Amino acid sequence: MPLLYTFLILGIALIGVGIFAYVRERRRLSNTVLILAGLGLTLFSGLLMLASSEVLGRWPFFIVVTLGVLVALGYPVLAGFLISNGLTMWKREARTLGNLLSLLIGVGMVVAPVVLVQIGNWVGQTGTLYTLWVSALVFLIGIAGYFGFCFLAFLVASVAYGRMPRKGDAKYVIILGSGLIGDKVPPLLAARLDKAIEVANRQDHPPVLIPSGGQGGDELMPEGTAMARYLEDHGVPADRIVVEDKAVNTVQNLRFSQALMSDPQDKAVVVTTGYHVFRAAMLTRHLGLNARVRGARTAFYFVPSAFVREFIAVLRMNLKLNAALIGLWTAIVIFLLGVSLNWWFVQNV
Numbered sequence: 433m434p435l436l437y438t439f440l441i442l443g444i445a446l447i448g449v450g451i452f453a454y455v456r457e458r459r460r461l462s463n464t465v466l467i468l469a470g471l472g473l474t475l476f477s478g479l480l481m482l483a484s485s486e487v488l489g490r491w492p493f494f495i496v497v498t499l500g501v502l503v504a505l506g507y508p509v510l511a512g513f514l515i516s517n518g519l520t521m522w523k524r525e526a527r528t529l530g531n532l533l534s535l536l537i538g539v540g541m542v543v544a545p546v547v548l549v550q551i552g553n554w555v556g557q558t559g560t561l562y563t564l565w566v567s568a569l570v571f572l573i574g575i576a577g578y579f580g581f582c583f584l585a586f587l588v589a590s591v592a593y594g595r596m597p598r599k600g601d602a603k604y605v606i607i608l609g610s611g612l613i614g615d616k617v618p619p620l621l622a623a624r625l626d627k628a629i630e631v632a633n634r635q636d637h638p639p640v641l642i643p644s645g646g647q648g649g650d651e652l653m654p655e656g657t658a659m660a661r662y663l664e665d666h667g668v669p670a671d672r673i674v675v676e677d678k679a680v681n682t683v684q685n686l687r688f689s690q691a692l693m694s695d696p697q698d699k700a701v702v703v704t705t706g707y708h709v710f711r712a713a714m715l716t717r718h719l720g721l722n723a724r725v726r727g728a729r730t731a732f733y734f735v736p737s738a739f740v741r742e743f744i745a746v747l748r749m750n751l752k753l754n755a756a757l758i759g760l761w762t763a764i765v766i767f768l769l770g771v772s773l774n775w776w777f778v779q780n781v
Contacts, residue, residue: 461746571765
């Protein structure tokens with residue numbers, strides 16, 4: 433019971449620290465991680481304490497069972513959704529690895545349990561192979577749980593950030609490029625530009641718009657130039673447009689656009705596509721840009737694969753931390769494997 437109290441106090445403390453940090457800076461993923469970890473600890477310890485005290489009878493037990501059933505049902509539902517979405521992407525979009533991520537993950541979620549069960553049947557339930565199989569299973573479940581929790585935190589943080597209050601006091605609106613078709617602005621980029629015009633019209637004073645993007649190998653002009661032309665065609669005065677035409681990625685979009693501002697600390701709004709908002713917001717914090725990020729809508733079927741790509745990019749941004757945590761988990765599993773094998777040999781020699 434004292435251990436449960438410790439978990440409960442720790443959970444509440446994590447929630448408090450996470451909320452305090454979130455209020456101060458909403459562009460940190462770690463804030464959401466703290467809040468979710470705190471909620472998990474609080475729920476876990478609270479339910480166990482209620483179950484042991486029998487104050488609510490068997491209700492805590494039913495709650496735990498219900499949560500387990502929801503998780504069990506959620507797995508095949510999620511796998512089915514990802515496969516369905518992936519097939520839609522297969523039909524409507526270019527068949528690139530990035531666009532097929534949802535399909536690959538969905539198929540992997542279906543195949544992986546079947547393969548693991550078959551391996552378990554093959555190795556039997558005793559001996560060294562069985563111990564190795566159990567260790568591998570524990571390792572994979574831990575890795576899946578880690579990435580699942582990280583993805584949940586990223587999803588919650590993205591949704592919460594998208595609901596931030598909108599203030600109309602920005603001096604600049606930066607629009608991130610996303611590629612041209614020749615010299616034409618495609619629908620995805622047009623949606624960003626339309627959103628930028630909408631955002632600009634909501635500011636207290638007319639802001640300067642900075643369309644940002646260099647020229648790709650298959651483009652007939654820099655993205656920034658084509659975007660500026662689109663803005664002028666849609667009523668934005670030329671003297672309120674400053675073109676950035678050298679950037680080739682999101683970091684350069686933000687850094688080069690910031691260099692065009694009269695004061696690098698002036699308030700800005702960055703406009704991109706909805707699924708890209710939170711990663712762009714994280715980058716503005718890393719670059720010291722005083723900005724908030726707004727997202728343009730896109731077709732719903734496009735979002736899952738794109739959002740998975742964003743999540744992978746965020747994992748790469750924190751590569752050292754993720755590698756360290758995975759390495760720690762690997763070391764723990766190897767240690768437990770060594771203990772299990774040693775015990776097995778002692779019992780059977």
